Amino acid sequence: MDYPLFILYFLSEMVEIYIINEKKIREGDVNIMADIHSISLGLKAFCTDFAIGVMNDIILACGGHGYSHFSG
Known part of the structure; x- marks a missing residue:
């Protein structure tokens, strides 16, 4: 299924933010959560x-x- 580009953009941004958050959590910083x-x-x-x-x-x-069923 082809998703609209804006949903793919939001997905890629959320993945980047998640990766940044994981690094910050390892450093003890939970402010971005x-x-x-x-x-x-x-x-x-x-x-x-x-x-x-x-x-x-x-x-x-x-x-x-x-x-x-009615729609064939």
């Missing part, structure tokens, strides 16, 4: 809203029946 938590919560809400919109488009493209 609150920021990571906030960013990941916002990203989760954004991606969930995007996925619901895509699923709604799929249902509408199938005549409103979605993947039921």
Whole structure:
């Protein structure tokens, strides 16, 4: 499945932030964890809203029946 580029961009940024956080935790610094938590919560809400919109488009493209028996 091809994901939109902005989701891949957010994913790569979160991986980089995660790696930075792992290094800081090893050094005893946990200050960035609150920021990571906030960013990941916002990203989760954004991606969930995007996925619901895509699923709604799929249902509408199938005549409103979605993947039921009636849509063939």
